[in-house]
Structure formats: structure tokens, C-alpha cells
Amino acid sequence: MIIVYGGTFNPPTKAHEEIANLLIEKYNPEKFIFLPVGDSYTWKDNFVSFKHRKKMLKLVFNDEIFEINTLENKKRYKGTYWALNELKETHKSDVYFVMGADNIEQLDKWINYEKLISEHNFIVLTREGYDPVKLIKEKFPENVKNFSVVEYHSEISSRKYRENTTLEHFLNKKVVSYIKGHNLYGGNDVKA
Numbered sequence: 001m002i003i004v005y006g007g008t009f010n011p012p013t014k015a016h017e018e019i020a021n022l023l024i025e026k027y028n029p030e031k032f033i034f035l036p037v038g039d040s041y042t043w044k045d046n047f048v049s050f051k052h053r054k055k056m057l058k059l060v061f062n063d064e065i066f067e068i069n070t071l072e073n074k075k076r077y078k079g080t081y082w083a084l085n086e087l088k089e090t091h092k093s094d095v096y097f098v099m100g101a102d103n104i105e106q107l108d109k110w111i112n113y114e115k116l117i118s119e120h121n122f123i124v125l126t127r128e129g130y131d132p133v134k135l136i137k138e139k140f141p142e143n144v145k146n147f148s149v150v151e152y153h154s155e156i157s158s159r160k161y162r163e164n165t166t167l168e169h170f171l172n173k174k175v176v177s178y179i180k181g182h183n184l185y186g187g188n189d190v191k192a
Contacts (some may be wrong), residue, residue: 003027003123004084005098006035006072008158009053010046011179013170015156023076023098023123024065024151030093032065033133035083038073046162048184059174079111096121100128101149108139117143120160127151161185 001021009016020032023178035055039050050073057068072082080097088095101124107113117140124132124147136147156170165185169174179185 001027001029001094001096002031002033002087002099003029003039004033004035004069005085006080007037008033008047009036010048010158011053011161011171011175011185012057013067013161013175014166014172015154015157017060017172018154019098019125019152020061023150025116026150027096027123029065029096031067031068031091032061033067033087035072035087036062038077040077041075042183046185052178052182052184054125056175056178057112058179060172065133072189079116081112081120084116088120094147096122096123098123098125100125101127101132101135104132104135104139120146122147126150128153145174153172157173 005016005020005023005116007016023029024032029111036050037055054068054070054073061068063151069083069087071086076099082097085098097120104124107117110116125135126132126149132147132149134150136144140147145155162185165179171179
């Protein structure tokens with residue numbers, strides 16, 4: 001099996017590290033793939049370019065088990081279903097996609113969501129204010145078996161860091177150094 005962890009990683013935090021380590025220990029995958037969204041995904045505040053987010057991920061996740069994938073940094077976004085199929089074909093393995101419980105509410109708005117949830121497996125991380133088991137049963141009763149819920153709680157988030165860059169303890173020291181060296185999150189390179 002391979003685990004695919006999608007997100008903005010804007011910037012990657014210690015919570016992302018904790019989640020990766022937790023899931024590797026629990027599932028023992030052949031590969032753990034980070035799938036950062038591409039530059040076309042620019043509705044978030046203080047969104048730095050794909051090249052910077054990819055480099056920050058590589059600074060933290062450089063062991064052999066990790067891969068930083070560029071599939072979603074295409075001019076025309078084709079959706080998670082397409083990306084997971086590509087990864088499944090490339091790695092010849094079952095794909096488990098990691099998502100936060102909050103994403104369950106919007107999953108039926110994703111491109112090809114019906115095929116996505118019927119053909120792939122999901123690891124859903126708990127999130128305060130959400131009952132993932134209830135949401136899954138209500139929204140996707142025919143595909144409940146494709147979802148596994150994993151308990152995870154953290155106060156650390158990329159958004160909180162972007163809103164208050166003094167929260168450097170949320171980040172790996174290598175990431176902090178990279179951010180300062182490239183003047184990101186309040187500097188000149190936003191969306192560059």
C-alpha cells in the first residue's frame with residue numbers, strides 16, 4: 001500500500017510530521033507520498049508558490065520512504081481521482097488518501113467524487129468539531145468500508161502560522177530558516 005497525503009503544506013508544519021510518522025507506524029506503507037496542490041489553487045491567503053512549498057517539504061521529508069509528488073501542479077487541474085489513479089498505476093499498489101474530517105463535508109463536491117470514494121481508500125484524521133464516523137455514514141453509506149478513521153489532535157496549523165509568524169515553534173527549524181531566507185509569509189514572494 002501507499003499513503004498519499006494531499007494538502008497545501010503552506011508551510012509544512014510539525015503537525016504534518018507527526019501525522020506522517022503516526023500513519024507510517026500504524027500502516028507500514030511501501031511509500032508515503034505528499035501531494036501538494038498546485039499554483040492554480042490560489043484562493044488561500046498568503047499562498048506561496050509550489051516551488052517553495054515543494055522545497056520546504058523536501059527539507060523535512062527526505063527519507064527514502066517519502067516522495068514529494070508534482071502531479072497537481074499542472075496548468076489544468078484534473079482532480080484527486082485522476083492523481084490517485086496515476087499514483088496507483090505508477091506504484092502498482094493500493095492507494096490510501098489522507099484527509100481531515102472537515103473534508104468529508106465537501107467530498108461530494110470533488111471532481112469524480114463517486115468514482116473516487118468507490119475505487120480508493122481513505123484515512124480520515126479526526127478534527128475538533130467534526131464526527132467523521134457519523135459524516136461518513138450519512139453521506140457515503142455505500143462506501144463506509146473505504147474509510148478508516150484515525151485519532152489525531154494538534155493545535156498546530158499552517159493557517160495559524162501564516163496569521164502569526166512568531167509561532168516558529170510550529171515549524172521544523174529547516175523550514176523556518178528557508179522561510180526567512182526567501183522572505184516568505186509576509187515577504188515579497190507571495191504567489192511568486
